[in-house]
Amino acid sequence: MSVTVEHITKSFGDVRALRDISFSIPEGELFGLIGPDGAGKTTLFRILVTLLLADEGQATVAGYDVKKAYRKIRELMGYMAGRFSLYHDLSVRENLEFYATVFGTTIRENYDFVKDIYSHIEPYEDRLAGRLSGGMKQKLALSCALIHRPKVLILDEPTTGVDAVSRKEFWDMLKKIQREGITVLVSTPYMDEAALCDRVGLIQKGNLLAVSDPSELELSNGTKVFRFGTSGRPYDYLQRIRNLDAQVDAWLFGDEIHVFTGAGVDCGELDRTVQSWDVPDLEWGEATPSVEDYFMQKMREEPE
Amino acid sequence: MRVLITLLRKEFLQIFRNRMMLPIIFVVPVIQMVVLVYAASLEMKNIEMVVVDDSHSDASWRLISHFEGSAYFQVKGSLLSFIKAEDMLLSDGADVILHFPADFEEQLINTGATDLQLAVNAINATEAGLINAYCNQVINDYNQQIRSEWFGMDATGRMAQMEISTAYWYNPLLDYKIYMLSGILVIVVTLIGMFLTALNLVREKELGTAEQMNVTPMKKFHFILAKLLPFLLIGLFELTLGLLIGRLLFDLPIRGSLFLLFGMATAFLVVALGIGLLLSTISNTQQQMMFVAFFFFITFILMSGVFTPAESMPEWARKINLVNPLAYFMKAIRMILLKGSSFHDVAREFYSLLVYGTLVLSLAIFNYRKTS
Structure with a gap:
C-alpha cells in the first residue's frame, strides 16, 4: 500500500x-x-x-x-x-x-x-x-x-x-x-x-x-436515479415531479432533471405518468448514479 | 552546504530583483543621515526676544544692545507693557521676555545689585533650558563688564572670585551633530536589519512558499540562516555607508577601532534580525508584522538615548533598557566612535548583545519549528 x-x-x-x-x-x-x-x-x-x-x-x-x-x-x-x-x-x-x-x-x-x-x-x-x-x-x-x-x-x-x-x-x-x-x-x-x-x-x-x-457507485436504500430531459424549460416540470409522491424527489442538474426514487416507488407507474405528460422532446430513463447524485442523496439524508 | 549556497543565492536574487530594494538600501541612509542630523538640531539660533523696559536707563539699553549683538538672539523690539509682551509669548511671536523694572539702574548704582525678569516660553522644556542658559551667558558677560567699569577692575577681574573654565572632552566644540550622527547610524542599521528580515519571511508565509519549503527535506536551520545572512551583510553595508557619509559630510570622528565597531554591529544585528524573525514567526501577514515591529522600533529608539541621555532616565526606564538592544549599541557606538573606547570598555555591552542574540534567535527558530 x-x-x-x-x-x-x-x-x-x-x-x-x-x-x-x-x-x-x-x-x-x-x-x-x-x-x-x-x-x-x-x-x-x-x-x-x-x-x-x-x-x-x-x-x-x-x-x-x-x-x-x-x-x-x-x-x-x-x-x-x-x-x-x-x-x-x-x-x-x-x-x-x-x-x-x-x-x-x-x-x-x-x-x-x-x-x-x-x-x-x-x-x-x-x-x-x-x-x-x-x-x-x-x-x-x-x-x-x-x-x-x-x-x-x-x-x-x-x-x-x-x-x-x-x-x-x-x-x-x-x-x-x-x-x-x-x-x-x-x-x-x-x-x-x-x-x-x-x-x-x-x-x-x-x-x-x-x-x-x-x-x-451505488446509492443507499435502493434509491434509483432517472434522467429527465426536455427541449422545453425543465424548471416547469420540477415541482410537478416532486408532487407525484412523497418518496420522489427531483433536482436540477444543469439543463436536465435527476429524479430520485425511494424503495417504495413503483417505477413502472412513474414511467407511465411521465410519458403521459405532453413534454417536448422528452428524454426519460434510468441512469447510473453519478458522484453528484451520490452527494445529492447524502445531503438529503442528513439535512443541516 | 550546497543547499545553503542555493538558498543564499535565491535570497540575494530576490533582494536585488525587488525594485524597491536598491532605493531602500542606498537612499534611506543618505536621507536619514543628511536630513535628520540637521533637523534634529539641539542648537538654538534666532531666539526671538521681546523687551519690556520700564527703567529706560543707560544700563538697560546697554544690556539690550548686548543681546542685539549676539548671533543667537533676535530682539524684536521694546514694548511698553508686560501684558502686551505676554500676548506675544502666547501667540508664539516671541520665545522670551526680558523685563527691566523701573528702578533697574537706580538699584544697581545704589546697592550694587539689581533685579531682572526673564519669562521663557517653556512648552519645549529642552528649548527653554537652552534659552535660559544663553540669556544667562549674555547677562553674565554684561555683569563682568560693568563691574570692571564701575569699580575699576579690569575685565578679567582680579576680584576674589571663582572662575570656572570648562573643557568639553570628546566633543570640544559641543557639536551636537556628532552626537546625533552616531545615534542615527544606529537607527538606520536597525531599520534595515529588523524590518527587511521580518518582511521577507512573512512574505514567504503569505505566498505559501514557506509551507512548501517545510515539506521538503531541507533543514529549517538552513532556511533561517539563509534569511539572516543577507540582511546581516546589508546591515553592515549600511553602517559602512553611514560612516562614510558622516566622515565626508560632517567630519565625524572615528577614534576607536573599526574592527571593534563592526564586531559590535554584528552582535547587535544578530539581535535585531532575531527580533525581526521572531515577529515574523508570530504574525501571519505583513500588516500584522509591520504594526508590531513598528511598536517595538519606536519604543526601543526613544528609550535608547538617541536624543536624551539614557543614564538620566528614571530607574524603571533604565531597567526596561536592559532588554533594549538599541540602548547597548547606542552606548557602544558612541563610546567607540567619539571616545575611542577599547574592547575592554564596551565588553559589557558586547557580551550582553551576544547573550541576547543567542536567546532571541533560538526562540525564533524554536517558534518557527513549532508553528509549522
Whole structure:
C-alpha cells in the first residue's frame, strides 16, 4: 500500500474537521478525494504531507509513518498545494533549479522525468514565475513537485480556478505520471473529475462517505436515479415531479432533471405518468448514479 | 552546504530583483543621515526676544544692545507693557521676555545689585533650558563688564572670585551633530536589519512558499540562516555607508577601532534580525508584522538615548533598557566612535548583545519549528 489512513480524526476547537477516516491506496493508483469546499480535504492532505498532526489515528505515506518518519516522507513525496507555491520573483528555470537543489538533485539528473510537462513552459524559461498564466504556473508547480522523482504525488485542488482546457490537459498529465508508476492522490471539488480517477473517496463534513470505483457507485436504500430531459424549460416540470409522491424527489442538474426514487416507488407507474405528460422532446430513463447524485442523496439524508 | 549556497543565492536574487530594494538600501541612509542630523538640531539660533523696559536707563539699553549683538538672539523690539509682551509669548511671536523694572539702574548704582525678569516660553522644556542658559551667558558677560567699569577692575577681574573654565572632552566644540550622527547610524542599521528580515519571511508565509519549503527535506536551520545572512551583510553595508557619509559630510570622528565597531554591529544585528524573525514567526501577514515591529522600533529608539541621555532616565526606564538592544549599541557606538573606547570598555555591552542574540534567535527558530 502506498498510502494508508487509519481512523484519522482531527478537530479545530469545536469544529470536527475529520471524523474517523480510513482508506488505503495501492501503489500506482490515481485516487481522487472528492468533496465540496470545507469537507476536510485540505486538512487530511496536510496531515498526510506532515504539516499537521492528527488528534487520533495513524497514516503512512510511501510506507512511512507520517508522525515518526516525516523526514523520510518529505524525501519521497511530491506535494502541490492549492495555491501554487512558486517564487514569483524567480524565473521559471530558477524555480525549478531551486526545488531540485532543495531535494538534493539536479535538473539534468531528472530532466527526462519532467520533460513532458516542463517542455510546455521551457520556451519561457527566463520569464518570472509571477508573470506566467494560470495554466503555465500550474505546469511549473507540477514540474517542481516532480523534479525529485517522488514515489507519491499529492495534489490539493490543483484544478481549482483553472480554465476547462487547462483542466483537461492537467488530468492527461496526471494520467501520464501515473503510468510512470507514481501513486497520485488528488483532491477536487469538481464532481465531473471523479470519472477520471481509478477510485474516488467521497468526503463531506469530515466524514468519508464512500470509497469506490467512480462507475460503480451505488446509492443507499435502493434509491434509483432517472434522467429527465426536455427541449422545453425543465424548471416547469420540477415541482410537478416532486408532487407525484412523497418518496420522489427531483433536482436540477444543469439543463436536465435527476429524479430520485425511494424503495417504495413503483417505477413502472412513474414511467407511465411521465410519458403521459405532453413534454417536448422528452428524454426519460434510468441512469447510473453519478458522484453528484451520490452527494445529492447524502445531503438529503442528513439535512443541516 | 550546497543547499545553503542555493538558498543564499535565491535570497540575494530576490533582494536585488525587488525594485524597491536598491532605493531602500542606498537612499534611506543618505536621507536619514543628511536630513535628520540637521533637523534634529539641539542648537538654538534666532531666539526671538521681546523687551519690556520700564527703567529706560543707560544700563538697560546697554544690556539690550548686548543681546542685539549676539548671533543667537533676535530682539524684536521694546514694548511698553508686560501684558502686551505676554500676548506675544502666547501667540508664539516671541520665545522670551526680558523685563527691566523701573528702578533697574537706580538699584544697581545704589546697592550694587539689581533685579531682572526673564519669562521663557517653556512648552519645549529642552528649548527653554537652552534659552535660559544663553540669556544667562549674555547677562553674565554684561555683569563682568560693568563691574570692571564701575569699580575699576579690569575685565578679567582680579576680584576674589571663582572662575570656572570648562573643557568639553570628546566633543570640544559641543557639536551636537556628532552626537546625533552616531545615534542615527544606529537607527538606520536597525531599520534595515529588523524590518527587511521580518518582511521577507512573512512574505514567504503569505505566498505559501514557506509551507512548501517545510515539506521538503531541507533543514529549517538552513532556511533561517539563509534569511539572516543577507540582511546581516546589508546591515553592515549600511553602517559602512553611514560612516562614510558622516566622515565626508560632517567630519565625524572615528577614534576607536573599526574592527571593534563592526564586531559590535554584528552582535547587535544578530539581535535585531532575531527580533525581526521572531515577529515574523508570530504574525501571519505583513500588516500584522509591520504594526508590531513598528511598536517595538519606536519604543526601543526613544528609550535608547538617541536624543536624551539614557543614564538620566528614571530607574524603571533604565531597567526596561536592559532588554533594549538599541540602548547597548547606542552606548557602544558612541563610546567607540567619539571616545575611542577599547574592547575592554564596551565588553559589557558586547557580551550582553551576544547573550541576547543567542536567546532571541533560538526562540525564533524554536517558534518557527513549532508553528509549522
